[in-house]
Amino acid sequence: MAGEVIRPDGRSYEDLRDTIRIEAGVLDRADGSAYLEWGTTIRLVKVPAQEEKKLSKWSEKWPMVSVVERREDHVLAEFPKPLWKLIDELKDVEVVREYLRGNKVFVAVYGPREPIPRHEASPYRAILRYRYTMSPFSVPERKSPKPSRRETEISMVSRLALEKVLFLEEFPMTMIDVFAEVISADAGTRVAALTAASVALADAGIPMRDLPAAVAVGKICSDGNCAIVADLNKKEEDMEGAVDLPMVVLPRKEEFTLLQMDGRVSREELEEMLELGIRKAKEINRIQREALLRKYERVSGNDE
Amino acid sequence: MNEFVWEFTSDKVRKLALRGFRIDRRALLDYRPASIETGVVYNADGSALVNLGGTKVVAGVKFELGAPYPDRPDEGALLVDAEILPHSSPSAEPGPPDEEAIELARVIDRSIRESNALDMKEFVIREGELVYLLFLDMRVLDDNGNLIDAASLASAAALLDAKVPRVEDDQIVRHEYERKLKLNEIPIYTTFVKIGKLIMVDPRIEEEHAFDARMSIATVDDGSIVAMQKGGAGSFSKGELSFMADEAIKKGREMRKLVKEAVGHGKD
Amino acid sequence: MSERWLVVPGDLITEEKVKLGPNVYVEGGKVYSKVVGLAEVKEGVARVIPLEGRYIPREGDPVIGIVVDVKIPGYDIDLNSPYKAFLPNEELSEEASYGDVIIATVKRVDAVKNALLEKGNILRGGELITINPKKIPRVIGKKRSMLNLLQTLTGVTIMVGANGRIWLYGKNADIAKEAIFKIEQEAHTSGLTDRITKFIEEEMHGRRGNQA
Structure with a gap:
């Protein structure tokens, strides 16, 4: 699909990055976990x-x-x-x-478990905590281990994206913790973390309405031409006039539980981006599903 | 896990130790299987992910520029940090490093400094004004016991994997490297625990909750001991210490070989 | 003929009018899975057998716990669950101390899922292991067939708690333990009974051979 805007890695407008891999149940101590890689394989x-x-x-x-x-x-x-x-x-x-060259995230889920502090527990439902952090060496300039304002904001919108999807009311007086550590970053880290978090929550056996899938779409321009693209990488995010729209989609109902935007677009462009996002989120959802099912296929006996 | 639940497991560990056995039927001086992968983080100047019997640690090396310490104007600076992430166990809480994480960072730091593994004088751009700052950050993802040895392997591998970036106009040029990081030594820790009268290497998490005393010894290839750290409230005799020192040299060489093999993957 | 298939949260189970079993929910007249598990529509009931998740106390469940606090009216028991359990003094024929292993039954669960236990007994000696509580039904088997098999072939006494804790007592406890971990790993597969039988027989044979 040739176009007037060349993507820095040679992708077509609608392509997700070439390598997306998820593995469920990778951490021994956690109740549920997932490891995700999302990026470009470099030779x-x-x-x-x-x-x-x-x-x-x-x-x-x-x-x-x-x-x-x-x-x-x-x-x-x-x-x-x-x-x-x-x-x-x-x-x-x-x-x-x-x-x-891309995002690598480890997500651990603990819960339902005893709430800390006790007085914040609710008799109606579990309290959800989401903590997004980045390793100091994950980004081009070494980042201090102290939580940044960006990490705090991402933690909050991520928690809100997941709250209504989980059947929290089934676990009164408890807490469910989601910890996401980005060990390697290349644009779209919040989206990578959330995609892995869905898998980790399902791996922990937390009941959910769907497997929320996250993706970022946007717009990039060069030489006066612009294109709506899926899954911006760091090079694209840094381009002048680039628009970045991370989202979390409930694939079955095609509803958004997280939506943020950085940039300027027309009404028609927004419409196109939302539709592209839903299509791509469904692709991501297939990868999430496979990761969970693969965990069980690994152990099947030969006399099935 | 609740303390009393650990008490129950510890009881079993201690009973078996009285008869000379470990709960996972390992030999007293056997390490659990270890896997080391280097070059795992694109933005890091060196990196490694270690899995030691289920204990998972990722280490990354990053070079930045800054002013030298006032009392060492002709040297670059080494800054070692460790964080035990809330991922790693039910009892690990999110927040600033606790005493265990601080101890971990300082213990690894000492082994690198005291062994003179790095020649910090190599990292001066302008004496007294501008030097390389070498950041070594460790993140513990899964605690199945023996964080010190796992972190030691991860740091050694990340340092061996590391390259020094080019500097132009007093700025680091990202992703352009002028040379491999030179290591004069590769310090490796070997950790032992004592349960009753039994001394065993590479404690798993159940053994860590049951030990009387713990000893971590860092060695380098020529058999010199470059750092030691005792943990726990129990005690060791001189004979036990001599025994552990000898074993640490042997085990250190074995693990050092593993690290070197992991790093040698056809790089230029 | 009922067939079970692997599902993840949000997967469609059926569009027919059925009764709702555990771990499913209905929306727009269709039934979906809430968890990762084995879906089944049998005798007009749609349900999913979960493959993961922590133990949530349920009335009637046999549970194996550890005494973590001794109070005046009774004992606080750890069930490896986010919820607490309490065993009154009168439900235990002897006095227990910290760290004792107790087998009991869940009498009642309150609004916030804390459990009141009854009919407690102390389990002395032996070995306690913990597995994924969702795999316990497979360790017991249809009409206790798997549990009977394990006990008969190894000679080990085995007590199973719905909360994932299993107590073993006997000379060949380690073989029984290995078999149970194998069941835990392969709980969702078929032909398991035969594989477990074969495994135990081989291990037991090897053991007898070594006792020459």
């Missing part, structure tokens, strides 16, 4: 110095193709998965390594 290649001209041309068009190390006789360059086909056009190329 680090080594080519002779002469090939750098080709690389420069590509980098101009797709900024996520980039040289990361220069030596006298060779250079090392990164290629995002959607553009791996370009690697074949290089002479004497060697693939050194593959790694993920």
Whole structure:
């Protein structure tokens, strides 16, 4: 699907990032847990110095193709998965390594459990706590371990996004804790954390109306052209005039329990973004479902 | 878990120890299976994720720039921090680091400093004005016992994985590295617990709730001991300490090998 | 012929008019799952058998707990649940102390799910393990078939609490324990009884061989 706006990693407008993996039940001590990776798989290649001209041309068009190390006789360059086909056009190329440039989140759920402090407990329902934190090394500039205002805000809107989905009234006088730690960040971290949190809550056996799926859609512009896109990565978020709209969708009812926006859009653009969001959230929901079911398929006996 | 519930498990651990056994049928000097993965965080200058018998710790190295300590104008600064996340156990509460987390950071810090693993003089940009700050942050995700050794493995692997970023116009150029971080030593902790008269290595969480005393010993390859930390209220005899020192050197070498293998993955 | 299938929260169970069993809810005339589990529509009832979750006290459940506080009228018992349990003195024929293992029955659960226990007995010696409470029905089996199998093949006395706690007493307790952990892992599969039988027989045979 060619267009006037080139995405930095070579994706089509409607594509989610190429690598989204979720594993349920990864932490031993927690009542429920999930590990999620959401990003772009990068191939680090080594080519002779002469090939750098080709690389420069590509980098101009797709900024996520980039040289990361220069030596006298060779250079090392990164290629995002959607553009791996370009690697074949290089002479004497060697693939050194593959790694993920994206979000990595560990979510732990404890509960229902005894409330702390006791006097905040409710006789009508469980109290939900959501704590979103980022590792100091997860972001480009080392972040102090002290909770930031951003983390506090994200924790709150995330909690609100989940409260009505859970059947909290079944557990009076208790507390349900959701802890999300982002160990690697690349735009859309709150959305990655919430997607994993749904899986962790289901893994803990907390009754829910649906598996809420989170995704961010938005708008990016370059040279006066704009496009509505799904799942902005960091490069796109940082583009001038970019609009970012993270959301949490209840896939079955197609309803939003979290919606925030950064930027300026027209009424028609908003409509288009919401519809795109719902479509993408359903894709995410399929990945969440598979993660939960896979946990049980892992242990099936051969005489099923 | 409620304290009295741990009491119940501890009773079983102690009874078995009297007969010379561990609850998971491990040999006294055997570590649980350990897995180490490096280069796991794109934005970190070095990183590692360790799983030691279910205890999971992620460590990351980040370089920043700043002023040196006034009494060390010709050296970069090493800053080690650890956080035991509320993910890691039912009793871990969210909030600022408690005494266990602070002890963990300081214990790991000492092993790196006292072993001279890093030559901090290498990190000066302008003496007295601008130096590299080397941040080593550890995050405990799952506590199945023996955080010290798990954190030690994660830090060692993250440091070995680390590269030093380029500086241009007094600013770090992200994702452009000029050299690998040079380590003169790779300090590794070996932790023992004493239950009754029995001394065992790599305590699992049930053993940690039942021990009388704990000893963590950091060693480097040539057999030197570079840091020690005793935990718990019980005591050790001189003979027991000598025994543990010998074992720590042996075990340290085994685990150091594991760390080196994890880091060697065809990097340039 | 009823068939069970794996579901996650929000999955559609049925659009027919049925009675609602546990762990399902109805919306717009359709029945959906609340949890991860095995869905079943049998004899006009739609339900989901949950595969995860902590123990919530229910009237009539046998439970195995640990004394965590000794009070004047009775004992506070830990059930490995977010909810507390209390056993009055008169429901125990002897005096218990901190850390004692008790088997009892849930007499009543109040509005905030705290449990009142009755018919308590102290379990001395032996070994206590805790598994996912949702797998307990599989450890018991239809008409106690799995539990009987475990006891007969190993010779171990086994007491099972609905709260996920299991007490074992006997020489081959470790074999019974391994078998129970296996059941816990594979609770949702079929052919389990045969696999467990085979496992125990092999372990017991190996044990007899070593006692030469």
